Structure formats: C-alpha cells, structure tokens
Amino acid sequence: METRHKILVLDDDADWLRLCNELFAQLPSKPEIRTVASGARALALMETEPFRLLVCDLKMPRMDGLQVLSIVRRRFPELRTIVLSGLEDEEFRSRAYALGVDLFWLKTDMQANSQMFLDCIESLLGRDLEGGFRGIQSKSLMDIIQMECLSRSSTVMRITRGSLVAKLWIQNGELIDAETEGSCGEAAFRRILAWRSGTFENLPAEPGRERAITKPVNALLLESAQAMDETADSVDPGSIEQTTHRKTIWKLALLTREGAEFVIAVPPEGQGEIETMGTQPSEPLAKWACLAAETTRRLGERIEAGPLSHVAANNLERQMLVLNQDNKCFLVGWPPDVAAGPLLEKSKKLVSSWDS
Amino acid sequence: MGFLKRFFRSRAAVQQLPIGSLTVDRNGRVVTYTVSSVYPKALLRDIGQQVLSLFREARMAQMPLAEISIHFASLNITARELRGGAVIFLLPQTAFSPTATSPHL
Numbered sequence: 012m013e014t015r016h017k018i019l020v021l022d023d024d025a026d027w028l029r030l031c032n033e034l035f036a037q038l039p040s041k042p043e044i045r046t047v048a049s050g051a052r053a054l055a056l057m058e059t060e061p062f063r064l065l066v067c068d069l070k071m072p073r074m075d076g077l078q079v080l081s082i083v084r085r086r087f088p089e090l091r092t093i094v095l096s097g098l099e100d101e102e103f104r105s106r107a108y109a110l111g112v113d114l115f116w117l118k119t120d121m122q123a124n125s126q127m128f129l130d131c132i133e134s135l136l137g138r139d140l141e142g143g144f145r146g147i148q149s150k151s152l153m154d155i156i157q158m159e160c161l162s163r164s165s166t167v168m169r170i171t172r173g174s175l176v177a178k179l180w181i182q183n184g185e186l187i188d189a190e191t192e193g194s195c196g197e198a199a200f201r202r203i204l205a206w207r208s209g210t211f212e213n214l215p216a217e218p219g220r221e222r223a224i225t226k227p228v229n230a231l232l233l234e235s236a237q238a239m240d241e242t243a244d245s246v247d248p249g250s251i252e253q254t255t256h257r258k259t260i261w262k263l264a265l266l267t268r269e270g271a272e273f274v275i276a277v278p279p280e281g282q283g284e285i286e287t288m289g290t291q292p293s294e295p296l297a298k299w300a301c302l303a304a305e306t307t308r309r310l311g312e313r314i315e316a317g318p319l320s321h322v323a324a325n326n327l328e329r330q331m332l333v334l335n336q337d338n339k340c341f342l343v344g345w346p347p348d349v350a351a352g353p354l355l356e357k358s359k360k361l362v363s364s365w366d367s
Numbered sequence: 368m369g370f371l372k373r374f375f376r377s378r379a380a381v382q383q384l385p386i387g388s389l390t391v392d393r394n395g396r397v398v399t400y401t402v403s404s405v406y407p408k409a410l411l412r413d414i415g416q417q418v419l420s421l422f423r424e425a426r427m428a429q430m431p432l433a434e435i436s437i438h439f440a441s442l443n444i445t446a447r448e449l450r451g452g453a454v455i456f457l458l459p460q461t462a463f464s465p466t467a468t469s470p471h472l
Contacts (some may be wrong), residue, residue: 293428295427295428295429295430296428296430298424298428299421299424299425299428299430302420302421302424303421303424303435306417306420306421307417307421307437307439310413310414310417310437311437311439311442313410313413314382314384314385314410314413314414314442315382315384316384316439316440316441316442317439317440317441317442318439318440319437319438319439320438320439320440321438322421322435322436322437322438323435323436323438324421324425324432324434324435324436325432325433325434326430326431326432326433326434327433
C-alpha cells in the first residue's frame with residue numbers, strides 16, 4: 012500500500028497557512044498537510060507524528076524559524092526542511108542554509124513560480140530516506156564536531172585526510188581525547204582542526220578511554236578558530252566570510268544550548284553595528300535596552316544604591332535581562348517558562364562567552 | 368571648639384536607602400507611599416518617573432512590559448505596571464537577601 016507523506020507547515024499568518032494548504036493539495040503525491048501557528052506547537056506535533064517535510068516561516072513571535080530549525084536539525088535529522096520567508100535578506104538565507112535546510116524560498120517567488128515550487132517539494136518528498144548526509148559537504152570539521160557534542164553523543168570519530176588518520180573520542184557530548192600523527196590530547200586536536208578537507212566516519216564509543224582533554228570543546232574550538240584567523244590572510248574576503256559564518260554558527264549553537272530566545276548586543280555608539288541573534292533585527296528593542304541600562308545607572312548614582320547589576324523585565328510572552336559586558340549592552344530574551352532563579356547566571360554565562 | 372561642626376553638622380554623611388513601596392500615577396505623581404517620611408520626596412518622585420519612562424519606552428518599542436526589576440548592589444527596585452502608572456517596591460539588599468531575578472508572573 013502506498014503511504015501518504017506528511018507535510019507540516021509552520022507560519023504565524025493564518026491566511027498564509029490556508030493558502031499553503033490549498034497549494035500543497037495540488038501535489039501529485041497527495042500528501043497529508045498539517046498546519047501550525049507556533050514553533051512550540053510544531054515541535055510538540057513532530058514529537059507525536061512522523062513528518063516527511065517541514066515548511067517553516069522565519070519571522071514569528073516568541074520562537075522564530077531559525078530557532079525551530081536548529082532544534083529540528085538535532086531532534087529530527089531525517090526531516091526535510093524548507094524555509095518560506097518574506098525576508099529578502101541574504102543573511103537569513105545563509106543562516107538558514109547553515110542550519111541545513113534543504114530549500115530557501117521567498118514567499119513572493121513562491122507565488123510567482125508556484126509550479127516550480129511544487130516540483131521542488133514533490134522532489135523532496137520523493138527522495139529516499141536512506142540518502143546519506145545532507146549538507147555535510149558544506150560543513151567544516153569544526154561544525155561537525157560541534158554538532159556531535161551538541162547532540163550529546165558518545166562516539167569515536169575517525170577522520171582521514173589522504174594518508175593521515177586521526178581519531179577523536181567523544182563521550183556524552185564531551186571531547187575527551189584526540190590522536191593523530193604521534194601526538195595526542197589538545198595538541199592533536201588543534202592539528203586535526205587545521206585540516207580543511209577529508210572524510211570522517213563514526214565508530215562505536217569507547218567508554219573506557221581515559222580522559223586526556225579537560226578543556227570544554229567550545230573553548231578549544233574557539234581558540235583554534237582564533238589561531239586560524241590570525242594566521243589567515245586578513246584581506247581575503249573568503250576567509251573573512253568563513254570566519255563570520257563560523258562565529259554565527261557558534262553563537263546560534265550557544266543560544267540554543269542555553270535555551271535563550273534571543274540576544275541583542277549593542278556596542279557603544281559609533282563602535283560597530285547592533286548584533287541580533289535569534290530574532291529579527293530590532294532597533295527599538297536595542298534602543299530600549301540601552302535606555303534601560305543608562306537610565307537605571309544614573310538613577311543608582313542619584314539614590315546612592317551602588318553599581319547596577321542588571322535590569323530584569325517580563326511580560327506574558329517572555330522574560331528579558333539587560334546586562335552590560337565589556338562596554339556592550341546586552342538584551343537577552345528567555346521563554347516565560349524558564350525558572351527565574353538561574354536566569355541571571357545563565358545570561359551572564361551567555362554574554363561573557365559571546366565575544367570571547 | 369566645635370568650629371568644624373558649624374559647617375558640617377547639617378548633612379548626614381551617607382544617604383539612607385529607601386525601604387517600602389510607593390504607587391505612581393500615569394503622570395509620574397507619587398500617589399501613596401510607605402517609605403519613611405525622612406527620605407527625600409524628590410528622590411521618590413525621581414524613582415517613580417524613571418520607572419514609568421522604562422515602561423513607556425518599552426511600549427513604544429512594541430514590547431509592553433508587566434514588570435521591571437532593577438538590581439543595584441544594595442537595592443532592588445521592583446515595579447509592576449498599573450494601568451499606565453506603577454506600584455514600586457524598594458528593598459535594600461543585605462548579605463542574606465536572595466539573589467534571584469524578578470519573580471515570574
């Protein structure tokens with residue numbers, strides 16, 4: 012018996028969901044279509060039902076599309092993903108592809124070329140599940156190691172580059188040892204990270220392996236990235252782009268791991284651009300964060316209450332913290348269901364490693 | 368003797384921290400307060416107005432807030448939005464005070 016594939020469409024716009032429903036009903040394979048208006052609901056639904064394809068919007072309240080996609084990539088690696096967005100910004104396109112989406116379409120293009128779009132969807136639905144590793148060819152070794160650690164897996168990664176062979180031991184998401192060309196531990200890990208291409212395979216975990224690396228993997232990755240940046244030709248636009256891309260990935264992973272919704276980092280005036288991660292760029296929000304930090308700092312001086320630690324704010328949708336770190340003002344957004352107690356520590360941890 | 372006191376006796380060396388609560392209306396006027404009457408009214412008004420400005424600016428940034436907590440080294444100010452005004456709680460921090468962030472609504 013032929014099985015009908017299931018498509019999940021996630022968008023906060025009810026009219027758009029209706030339109031997608033009608034459009035996808037024209038697909039020759041007649042898939043079952045489900046629509047949801049929030050990321051949380053989509054994730055809950057995917058836990059209970061097997062879907063073949065997720066069609067996701069980017070700009071949504073509370074949990075935006077990039078957050079949903081980063082969770083989906085880890086929890087449901089076999090799920091095909093399409094981003095359907097109205098945001099004509101190359102940054103979002105590259106960020107979506109960095110998260111391993113199969114297709115990025117603009118909503119305007121979809122309406123203009125609906126038949127081509129349907130063909131793409133039909134092709135994605137038709138592909139075999141045993142299709143190997145999607146997107147791996149565009150990922151650096153750094154990204155692959157980070158993915159392994161983020162998924163808290165236990166494995167031995169065997170990496171080969173021509174005649175060179177290396178092994179990385181990962182236990183419960185922590186890098187415990189590395190070995191290549193007669194060196195081991197951190198030195199070996201740094202040497203392996205310098206390899207620009209190669210192949211890898213996952214071998215069964217070796218739980219009895221003695222720990223030789225004690226530093227957190229993120230710290231090692233960051234040190235190596237910095238070392239590579241320093242040695243790389245600074246005027247090569249390709250390398251700059253690669254570094255930016257790596258930093259973006261790292262920050263997104265940090266955000267997801269800590270469970271924060273978004274971070275807005277505002278540098279002092281005239282010293283760079285506002286950096287937004289996990290939400291749409293919002294100048295009013297950034298301005299409010301700076302205003303909150305400055306107003307309360309001055310108030311503290313007047314009433315002699317000592318230095319400002321932080322400002323916390325909440326409404327029914329989210330909790331937020333305003334913090335200052337290295338002359339930058341940070342606004343960190345958290346879901347409303349995160350316990351208030353550890354929020355400060357978690358936010359401090361997040362902002363202190365932001366530019367490190 | 369007592370020459371220096373002529374110049375310095377009128378001012379306390381350290382400003383005391385406010386403890387208690389106050390309510391401010393939407394115009395920033397202090398309506399009621401339980402803070403000691405010794406504490407300068409101008410500073411209370413200042414606290415009220417600054418807190419209201421934070422609520423107002425947040426609304427303008429499309430992010431209306433229900434509660435704001437300002438954490439200083441020695442004082443916590445917790446304000447809840449109240450129909451355009453606010454009820455504000457002032458709590459000096461001691462070594463035994465909890466360090467959690469604002470309670471979740």
